[in-house]
Amino acid sequence: MSDTHFRIDHDDAGSKFVVSAAGSDLATYVYRPETPLEESPKPYLYPLKTLSGAPVGVYRPWDHRWHKGLQTTWSHLSGDNFWGGPTFEPGAPGHGYVWRDNHGRQVHRAFDRQDISGSEVSVAEVLDWVASSDEVWIDETRTLRFHSADTDEGVWALDFTTDLANVHQQPLELGSPTTHGRANAGYTGLFWRGPRAWTGADVIADGGQESDAVMGTQGAWAAITGEHDEIDGGATVLAHAGTTTAAVPLKWFARSSAFACLNPSPPFDTEIKLDPGETLHLSHRFVFLDRKVDRRELEPIAERFAP
Numbered sequence: 118m119s120d121t122h123f124r125i126d127h128d129d130a131g132s133k134f135v136v137s138a139a140g141s142d143l144a145t146y147v148y149r150p151e152t153p154l155e156e157s158p159k160p161y162l163y164p165l166k167t168l169s170g171a172p173v174g175v176y177r178p179w180d181h182r183w184h185k186g187l188q189t190t191w192s193h194l195s196g197d198n199f200w201g202g203p204t205f206e207p208g209a210p211g212h213g214y215v216w217r218d219n220h221g222r223q224v225h226r227a228f229d230r231q232d233i234s235g236s237e238v239s240v241a242e243v244l245d246w247v248a249s250s251d252e253v254w255i256d257e258t259r260t261l262r263f264h265s266a267d268t269d270e271g272v273w274a275l276d277f278t279t280d281l282a283n284v285h286q287q288p289l290e291l292g293s294p295t296t297h298g299r300a301n302a303g304y305t306g307l308f309w310r311g312p313r314a315w316t317g318a319d320v321i322a323d324g325g326q327e328s329d330a331v332m333g334t335q336g337a338w339a340a341i342t343g344e345h346d347e348i349d350g351g352a353t354v355l356a357h358a359g360t361t362t363a364a365v366p367l368k369w370f371a372r373s374s375a376f377a378c379l380n381p382s383p384p385f386d387t388e389i390k391l392d393p394g395e396t397l398h399l400s401h402r403f404v405f406l407d408r409k410v411d412r413r414e415l416e417p418i419a420e421r422f423a424p
Contacts, residue, residue, distance in 0.1 A: 121138045122235040123137070124137050133145055138266040143166050154220050155220055156183040157202075159190050161188035162275075164176075174186040174310065175313060181201075186310065190305070192304060195291075197249050198221065202216075220249055223247075224244060224247055226242075227242070237262060237265075243258050254283070259278065259279040262277075262278075272407065275402070277401050280397070281391070293305040301333055302370075303385030304382060305380075305382055306384075307380065309379045311354065312343070312377070318342060318344070319341065319343070320340070320341050339356055342415075350407075352407055353415065357381075357422065357424055365387045365388075365389050383399060
């Protein structure tokens with residue numbers, strides 16, 4: 118095994134940092150983005166790359182401009198849209214999505230802590246979730262931990278943990294399009310959008326589930342493995358659902374038939390109520406592999422990287 122040290126470089130403008138290892142910039146975290154309000158401004162991780170420098174993300178795809186690499190957000194939050202784009206409303210014409218002036222935004226406040234040990238980098242960030250009314254509804258503390266780089270295996274991992282504290286005077290209703298009536302549209306929370314080349318790629322999940330059957334299921338992990346455009350070979354993105362303090366279980370919004378995505382959804386089909394002063398804690402892990410793998414090879418890797 119060959120362990121690789123991480124480094125972190127902040128830009129002079131105070132808007133982003135880059136985490137690198139093995140001679141590749143693995144992840145750029147943009148925490149003060151220049152994002153139109155209708156895309157619900159929020160921090161995101163893009164570009165995302167494997168240890169060899171192969172791309173494993175997409176930025177502002179034509180079909181959903183508000184999708185940006187790997188980001189955490191919420192599609193239905195007490196009537197506001199922190200996801201971006203139109204809002205799903207039952208009975209609305211077409212597919213039920215309506216453009217409204219209800220877009221919230223996440224505002225970077227400060228970095229609470231930064232730890233660099235060589236073998237990993239950990240950054241703690243404090244953010245405000247600002248509603249369309251300009252009121253702060255959520256005080257968030259999130260931690261990004263970059264670790265487990267191994268050039269022999271071609272792998273590195275990212276842990277994402279967050280505490281979402283309701284600082285609003287009213288209970289917050291945290292839902293999804295599915296909690297509002299659209300079947301199999303439970304997307305919300307930590308969401309990864311894959312490269313367009315991965316449309317139709319293999320989806321493999323815990324418990325023997327595969328392809329479209331993964332949607333809406335519970336399971337410890339799910340993965341997508343696909344081929345690159347432009348460069349030879351492929352890669353695999355493995356996501357561990359992790360944990361939630363909500364009574365509602367985490368379920369997978371995962372597919373590749375329309376586009377490749379992995380999302381351990383906190384309220385896939387059941388709304389979460391967060392009372393004033395209450396905090397929702399979520400913890401997830403993503404693992405990036407520099408090759409395609411089948412289930413037989415993936416299962417022991419998933420077990421080894423289990424949080």
